[in-house]
Amino acid sequence: MTDLRSQLRMLQCCDSAFPSGAFAFSSGLETLVNEGRVKSATDLHQLLDGQVIPRWLDFDRPFLRQAFASAQDPDALYQIDTRCHLQNTVERLARASRRIGRSLLTVHARIATPGAKAYQDHLRANAPPEATGYEPIVQGMLGAGLGLDLSQAEVGALNTVVTGVTSAAVRLGKLGALDAQAVLAAAANAMVAGLSCPAPEYPGAFAPLVEIAAQRRTAEQISLFAN
Amino acid sequence: MNVISSTADAKRPGAARIGIGGPVGSGKTALIEALIPVFKARGIEIAVVTNDLVTKEDARRLQAGGLIDPDRVLAVEAGACPHTVIREDPTLNIAAADDLEAAFPDLDLVVIESGGDNLASTFSLDLVDWWMFVIDVAQGDDIPRKRGPGILQSDLLVINKLDLAPHVFVDADAILAEARQIRGTAQVIGCRCKGATVEGIETIADTIAREVLFHEIPA
Numbered sequence A: 001m002t003d004l005r006s007q008l009r010m011l012q013c014c015d016s017a018f019p020s021g022a023f024a025f026s027s028g029l030e031t032l033v034n035e036g037r038v039k040s041a042t043d044l045h046q047l048l049d050g051q052v053i054p055r056w057l058d059f060d061r062p063f064l065r066q067a068f069a070s071a072q073d074p075d076a077l078y079q080i081d082t083r084c085h086l087q088n089t090v091e092r093l094a095r096a097s098r099r100i101g102r103s104l105l106t107v108h109a110r111i112a113t114p115g116a117k118a119y120q121d122h123l124r125a126n127a128p129p130e131a132t133g134y135e136p137i138v139q140g141m142l143g144a145g146l147g148l149d150l151s152q153a154e155v156g157a158l159n160t161v162v163t164g165v166t167s168a169a170v171r172l173g174k175l176g177a178l179d180a181q182a183v184l185a186a187a188a189n190a191m192v193a194g195l196s197c198p199a200p201e202y203p204g205a206f207a208p209l210v211e212i213a214a215q216r217r218t219a220e221q222i223s224l225f226a227n
Numbered sequence B: 001m002n003v004i005s006s007t008a009d010a011k012r013p014g015a016a017r018i019g020i021g022g023p024v025g026s027g028k029t030a031l032i033e034a035l036i037p038v039f040k041a042r043g044i045e046i047a048v049v050t051n052d053l054v055t056k057e058d059a060r061r062l063q064a065g066g067l068i069d070p071d072r073v074l075a076v077e078a079g080a081c082p083h084t085v086i087r088e089d090p091t092l093n094i095a096a097a098d099d100l101e102a103a104f105p106d107l108d109l110v111v112i113e114s115g116g117d118n119l120a121s122t123f124s125l126d127l128v129d130w131w132m133f134v135i136d137v138a139q140g141d142d143i144p145r146k147r148g149p150g151i152l153q154s155d156l157l158v159i160n161k162l163d164l165a166p167h168v169f170v171d172a173d174a175i176l177a178e179a180r181q182i183r184g185t186a187q188v189i190g191c192r193c194k195g196a197t198v199e200g201i202e203t204i205a206d207t208i209a210r211e212v213l214f215h216e217i218p219a
Helices: A004-014 A029-034 A041-069 A074-087 A091-110 A116-126 A135-145 A150-171 A177-196 A208-216 B028-041 B057-064 B082-088 B091-103 B149-153 B162-168 B172-183 B201-211
Strands: B016-021 B046-050 B073-075 B109-113 B130-136 B156-160 B187-190
Touching: A004 A150, A029 A041, A029 A150, A029 A208, A041 A074, A041 A135, A041 A150, A041 A177, A041 A208, A074 A116, A074 A135, A091 A116, A091 A135, A091 A208, A091 B091, A116 A135, A135 A150, A150 A177, B016 B028, B028 B046, B028 B057, B028 B109, B028 B156, B028 B201, B046 B057, B046 B091, B057 B073, B073 B091, B082 B091, B091 B109, B130 B149, B130 B201, B149 B172, B156 B172, B156 B201, B162 B172, B172 B187, B187 B201
Parallel strands: B016 B109, B016 B130, B046 B073, B046 B109, B130 B156, B156 B187
Antiparallel strands: none
């Protein structure tokens, strides 16, 4: 049975008010909305079930688990971070992941979450900011530091991604705040089903709709989000 | 065991961080452009973080202007909510300021310019040590009267474009007087940043040097 303290810490860190910089990113959704490919709550639900959730389960989840297991070892975390960088083939999504991960590190270092300052210092001393600090590595390390169990860390991280994309859809005007909650409730089925399956041993991603959409955003495009 | 920190990261070493907020078009970037040579003449090393809503327009303008090393200017694309990125969730700006401090360890001052926003825009004290709010006379002579957190809570209220007052049929002195009455003891400075002569820029630089960098400059 998970203890109450870890549950509270998970709720704190998954709250939309927790500062992580994630509000600035739509993970390709904005392009899909602008192109008329996502027009409704139903479209968003399908996007979550078919693209966003599977991509997190196949790519981010294994890295999070590796980082969780190596949370006490900054150098091992750095090696995992570097592998995550090398396997990230979608630059705009990778950049968002790094910015969110590094923001999380900043916040948790300030509130003295165990492990955060040590890893932040390790990265500052050893690593270029454009190649490390990926979100799943930071989330895994922080999950262990916060005293969460691995399952809680996974649930929290996936929930953050799904709520972030859904929140972006509300800001883009494709559904209302109440519809968004219905989408989140429905998406929980795919999240539970995915998390109930064993994590892949090796990370890999194939979510071409969101990946190509994230890359297709042009420099001239006036956007509400950074990807 | 987690710790409760003060509003700002009081033990954080490094450069002081100041915010410049205010409505779009009020002259925030122009004010920075006017301040840069003044700071340079005083030996104050600065860097700038810009927060454009959806572009990197302000950062590119500063980088191309020749006033500052382009590497000392970083842009944070804040999306649709410029107040979010300086108040509710300032982490992207904190990371940008951290990057600048790491790249330029001799910095004295990091200037964080907000994207354009309304009179309710304020800065988180997690992000900055001190902040100013910039309005201009051409927005109307009733702006100070409308108050709003930016007008009331900023450490310094700057009223820009004094030279435009006669052209938009407002009384600049009356606006300044009303702003000073509304803000009580909090400082108000009028300025103009462009044209053959500038006004108020040295006074703003003095205020920053005195209140933020603790230079001994008489008030």
